[in-house]
Amino acid sequence: MTEIETIESFERHLRSGASLRGVVLQGLDLRGYTRELASVVLAGSVFLGCQLEQESVQAALAQGAMVFPPFLGLPYLPYRSGLYSTEELYAGFDPSRPESYADTLDARIYAHWSAQGRAHPVSIVEALAQRLHDHAITDAMEELLAGGGKHRKVVAIMGGHSMLRGQPDYRGVAVLARELTRHGFFMASGGGPGAMEATHVGAWFARRGEAELDAALAILARAPSYKDREWLSRAFEVRAAFPLSAEDRPACASLGIPTFHYGHEPPNAFATHVAKYFANSVREEGLITIAKAGIVYSPGSAGTIQEIFQDACQNHYNTVGVVSPMIFLGREFWTRTRPIYPLLEQLAQGQEYARFLRITDSLEEIVQALEEYDRFHTLSTIPR
Incomplete structure (x- = not known):
């Protein structure tokens, strides 16, 4: 299946005139594309954690698409489109103030993970979000290692x-x-x-x-x-x-x-x-x-x-x-x-x-x- 993980790729796909049949769209904010989505075939498409207007959700479901809604209120994205970088994980860290690590994404996700039961989340929704996150990480890692076919x-x-x-x-x-x-x-x-x-x-x-x-x-x-x-x-x-x-x-x-x-x-x-x-x-x-x-x-x-x-x-x-x-x-x-x-x-x-x-x-x-x-x-x- 074709995977679309950026708005730029999504817009290129639309310009090509191709349908979304068999396409996986991951983690995209598509609320500004309701008209465009209404004009293409959505049957067989999969929306993973995308933000959609209600009209688009109804159209997708009516045509047989699969819609996995986004999780709200989490410090991490279950439907990541790529791996982390040091810059992302440590954004906000000030080397002159080592204690500022507590403000970073890495520290905030760890604090959330600890509060949610660590390796045994008390919430089945949290457990699902974590598994989806790890699946997305594996997918992104495989794409990195494939290196454009080499x-x-x-x-x-x-x-x-x-x-x-x-x-x-x-x-x-x-x-x-x-x-x-x-x-x-x-x-x-x-x-x-x-x-x-x-x-x-x-x-x-x-x-x-x-x-x-x-x-x-x-x-x-x-x-x-x-x-x-x-x-x-x-x-x-x-x-x-x-x-x-x-x-x-x-x-x-x-x-x-x-x-x-x-x-x-x-x-x-x-x-x-x-x-x-x-x-x-x-x-x-x-x-x-x-x-x-x-x-x-x-x-x-x-x-x-x-x-x-x-x-x-x-x-x-x-x-x-x-x-x-x-x-x-x-x-x-x-x-x-x-x-x-x-x-x-x-x-x-x-x-x-x-x-x-x-x-x-x-x-x-x-x-x-x-x-x-x-x-x-x-x-x-x-x-x-």
């Missing part, structure tokens, strides 16, 4: 939210993400602080040199933890000092996938696209599923370990049609501190994904392994 090569980096700015591990993740972005991979993460933030910092600096990256990391290190009062302020200081130009933005793009479930950890400010979900389970599964070019596991705790075994399950049973690399950054950490790798290696014996398992301390080896897999995957899908 699918992006998504690599995710997983790791702990408690990884501190200023630590060698943080810098290592940032450098790795920068190199992978330069090699044409599209970086994704859980969108939060720690290793997740470092992933997007790396992508942000894909067109900048070592000295500029180090200067930015020094600024960030003045507020090492997301629990520090100026954690977000320092991020916006870096964004102001090293902005992305319109030319740089496509080459430095990345995708953060956070959740309001962990709303006490604000999303980092460096992801250029933000797919923020209410349902953490949908967010977790989705992040692992889209990372078909591979996942790098930097040091982390329970959440990262959960992701490892979710990924292993997908690879073990090939549930998404692609068996992709699982690369562990930190030999000592993943064999002794958190001895996951030996177990995973044993689990993978005799399975296709065994050859795509790797553990290393070398960032260069990770880049090389992911490039080799990309070449292998490209060759294996070329028709013969």
